[in-house]
Amino acid sequence: MISRDSIVALSSGRLPAGVAVIRISGPQTRFVVETIAGGIVKDRAAVLRKFRAPDGAVLDSGLIVFFPGPASFTGEDVAEFHVHGGRAVVTRMLETITGFDGVRHAEPGEFTRRAFLNGKVDLVETEALADLVNAETEAQRRFAVQNAEGVQSQLYLSWRRRLIHARAMIEAEIDFADEDDVPGSVSDTVWSDVRAMIDEIDRHVAGFRAGEIIRDGFEVVILGAPNAGKSSLFNALARRDAAIVTDEPGTTRDLLEVVLDLQGLRVRLTDTAGLREAAGKVEAIGIEKARAKADRADLLLLLQDVTEPQAVSSIPSAIPALQVGTKRDLLDGQTAASADRRYDHVISVVDGTGVEGLLAEIGRRATHAAGSAGDILPSRLRHVELLGEANRHLHRAVDERAIGQELRAEELRLAADRLGRIVGAIDVEDMLDVIFAQFCIGK
Numbered sequence: 256m257i258s259r260d261s262i263v264a265l266s267s268g269r270l271p272a273g274v275a276v277i278r279i280s281g282p283q284t285r286f287v288v289e290t291i292a293g294g295i296v297k298d299r300a301a302v303l304r305k306f307r308a309p310d311g312a313v314l315d316s317g318l319i320v321f322f323p324g325p326a327s328f329t330g331e332d333v334a335e336f337h338v339h340g341g342r343a344v345v346t347r348m349l350e351t352i353t354g355f356d357g358v359r360h361a362e363p364g365e366f367t368r369r370a371f372l373n374g375k376v377d378l379v380e381t382e383a384l385a386d387l388v389n390a391e392t393e394a395q396r397r398f399a400v401q402n403a404e405g406v407q408s409q410l411y412l413s414w415r416r417r418l419i420h421a422r423a424m425i426e427a428e429i430d431f432a433d434e435d436d437v438p439g440s441v442s443d444t445v446w447s448d449v450r451a452m453i454d455e456i457d458r459h460v461a462g463f464r465a466g467e468i469i470r471d472g473f474e475v476v477i478l479g480a481p482n483a484g485k486s487s488l489f490n491a492l493a494r495r496d497a498a499i500v501t502d503e504p505g506t507t508r509d510l511l512e513v514v515l516d517l518q519g520l521r522v523r524l525t526d527t528a529g530l531r532e533a534a535g536k537v538e539a540i541g542i543e544k545a546r547a548k549a550d551r552a553d554l555l556l557l558l559q560d561v562t563e564p565q566a567v568s569s570i571p572s573a574i575p576a577l578q579v580g581t582k583r584d585l586l587d588g589q590t591a592a593s594a595d596r597r598y599d600h601v602i603s604v605v606d607g608t609g610v611e612g613l614l615a616e617i618g619r620r621a622t623h624a625a626g627s628a629g630d631i632l633p634s635r636l637r638h639v640e641l642l643g644e645a646n647r648h649l650h651r652a653v654d655e656r657a658i659g660q661e662l663r664a665e666e667l668r669l670a671a672d673r674l675g676r677i678v679g680a681i682d683v684e685d686m687l688d689v690i691f692a693q694f695c696i697g698k
């Protein structure tokens with residue numbers, strides 16, 4: 256597909272920068288390069304040129320790279336101007352380039368959208384490119400690179416191929432039902448493969464939370480009675496004074512969040528209002544928020560002041576929790592040793608005891624919840640929904656009591672369609688705007 260418009264954008268990041276990359280894609284690219292760089296340049300090679308406006312005014316001097324389509328990122332003619340990264344340089348370059356007929360500013364994700372429309376990347380790879388651009392931790396980067404290279408897509412495409420094969424076998428059996436040369440054992444093999452696939456898809460879908468943990472972070476919520484030392488621990492783990500600490504019970508009211516990078520994983524740590532019954536209006540709202548947040552956590556840190564342990568009620572029991580004793584420095588040697596036996600961790604933010612150990616344990620829990628490096632996991636709710644639909648069709652297809660062979664074959668077709676929709680092999684026009692809205696301009 257060749258677009259009529261050419262698009263241009265700053266493809267590198269925040270200005271000012273050492274170097275800024277301005278990218279253009281579309282049919283006017285060659286003419287723009289010839290005009291601004293003073294002639295055509297060698298394909299796919301960085302060449303130093305003086306850049307000039309059509310009236311001859313010097314804009315900058317920099318490197319130009321020209322990629323003739325279809326062997327380019329978008330599949331169209333593409334060029335990159337590598338200029339000095341000053342705001343005025345970039346503004347003047349963009350003004351000059353959009354001054355050409357048929358050239359306009361790109362919309363967010365529009366380069367990648369063209370790459371998709373020209374078959375350079377599929378939808379799952381496109382989503383992975385968005386994740387790669389947004390990756391902040393090593394685990395996010397690893398996951399996104401793997402999927403941008405097509406690992407996740409290959410899984411869906413292999414399932415789809417198996418279903419297309421299964422359907423062909425079943426339809427052959429229907430067509431040749433009264434002939435002897437298509438034995439019934441063929442369909443037995445086919446249906447047992449489809450049953451196996453249902454389990455494979457279920458196992459893959461079960462990994463969605465692990466993928467979310469990699470992409471969005473592992474949720475850790477600190478809970479406990481007022482004055483248990485929650486905000487003090489929060490500050491110690493965040494390594495800054497993010498929360499107010501006082502000796503007054505009821506200091507923290509709102510949820511406070513910091514993001515940590517533990518062993519390459521994003522961990523979101525939330526400090527909460529101390530849980531108690533008799534509380535003022537503002538504090539009561541804070542406590543309600545704390546409980547709601549705790550319900551969605553991956554790990555709870557249940558803090559208790561070892562010098563005056565107070566029980567707190569209605570902690571969500573289905574969520575993994577660590578019992579953490581605080582203020583260990585206030586105990587003498589013997590009582591401290593006995594506290595160590597009663598809690599998973601006993602800490603002091605005054606002398607630092609136990610804080611590193613607790614942090615390491617949170618890291619281990621997060622790593623475990625995120626699965627093993629290299630696991631193929633669904634990376635969007637969109638994938639899980641379509642996989643769920645595919646499996647509902649497959650369940651109908653393998654249920655031999657309900658429907659005849661023709662309808663069972665049709666269920667296989669519908670399931671294969673759903674898999675095709677995930678990678679964008681079929682009928683996805685309606686999803687494109689949603690997917691490309693995840694991008695920044697210039698990508």
Ligand SMILES: Nc1nc2c(c(=O)[nH]1)N(C=O)[C@@H](CNc1ccc(C(=O)N[C@@H](CCC(=O)O)C(=O)O)cc1)CN2
Nearest residue numbers: 266276278320322325326327328329330335375384698
């Ligand atoms: N300067 C620069 N660096 C960049 C990009 C870019 O666009 N420009 N990329 C932007 O995301 C990434 C690299 N991705 C790219 C993907 C494909 C092609 C490309 O030209 N593909 C052709 C030719 C392939 C080949 O020669 O092997 C093709 O697919 O036909 C270029 C960059 C990261 N680094």
Ligand SMILES: Nc1nc2c(ncn2[C@@H]2O[C@H](COP(=O)(O)OP(=O)(O)OP(=O)(O)O)[C@@H](O)[C@H]2O)c(=O)[nH]1
Nearest residue numbers: 481482483484485486487502505506507529582604
């Ligand atoms: N000695 C000692 N005091 C601590 C320690 N941790 C917290 N404290 C003190 O305990 C008091 C309460 O600490 P916070 O961290 O504000 O407690 P909190 O659980 O956030 O309290 P609320 O926000 O009111 O629910 C403060 O005076 C802290 O200085 C500790 O490890 N050792």
Ligand SMILES: [Mg+2]
Nearest residue numbers: 485486506507
């Ligand atoms: Mg607090």
